Amino acid sequence: MIRLAAAAFLALALPALAQTPETAPDRFVPFAGPTTPENEAEARRLLAEGLAHNEALLKEMGAPTDQHVEAMVAVWPDGRRMLLATIHHNTAAVYGQSGAGAFLFAAAPGGEWEPQYSGPSFNVWLDAQAPGRDGWPDVILQHIQGGFDIPYARWSWAGDRYDFAGELR
Numbered sequence: 001m002i003r004l005a006a007a008a009f010l011a012l013a014l015p016a017l018a019q020t021p022e023t024a025p026d027r028f029v030p031f032a033g034p035t036t037p038e039n040e041a042e043a044r045r046l047l048a049e050g051l052a053h054n055e056a057l058l059k060e061m062g063a064p065t066d067q068h069v070e071a072m073v074a075v076w077p078d079g080r081r082m083l084l085a086t087i088h089h090n091t092a093a094v095y096g097q098s099g100a101g102a103f104l105f106a107a108a109p110g111g112e113w114e115p116q117y118s119g120p121s122f123n124v125w126l127d128a129q130a131p132g133r134d135g136w137p138d139v140i141l142q143h144i145q146g147g148f149d150i151p152y153a154r155w156s157w158a159g160d161r162y163d164f165a166g167e168l169r
Helices: 002-017 037-046 047-062
Strands: 028-030 067-075 081-091 099-105 112-120 120-127 139-143 154-156 160-169
Touching: 037 047, 037 067, 037 081, 037 099, 047 067, 047 081, 099 120, 112 139
Parallel strands: none
Antiparallel strands: 028 120, 067 081, 081 099, 099 112, 120 139, 139 154, 154 160
């Protein structure tokens, strides 16, 4: 009887623990969509200092200075917003192998954008089944680096920002 109960527990618990965007695509919604001129302008405003720094660094290295910005915004019915901006370069000099940097911002209803995460390019999913906190979904990030087994990172809302909450494999 104990063996059966343990087997039943493991059968129920392990799949839930092991779920990732790859194994449970219905649970994890990709943060993806069209980029618009308005979203790109907002991203450029938020990233102006970093874009200027990148341009100066690229000029100093004699590399191409063009920086293409893409930005997507998710808006919840209560006014909460999340913005994902990606800066693409024609060189690996600034953001490494991916050639792109990604930046995640969040804003409370009526509030200003607050930076939440940045780094070399990464994929983003929102966990549609996790309860989240204060209405903010858990965010799953995975850096884009070809050829490596990069774990997924879970970030959870901590009341005023997203904090790292562990890895998913």
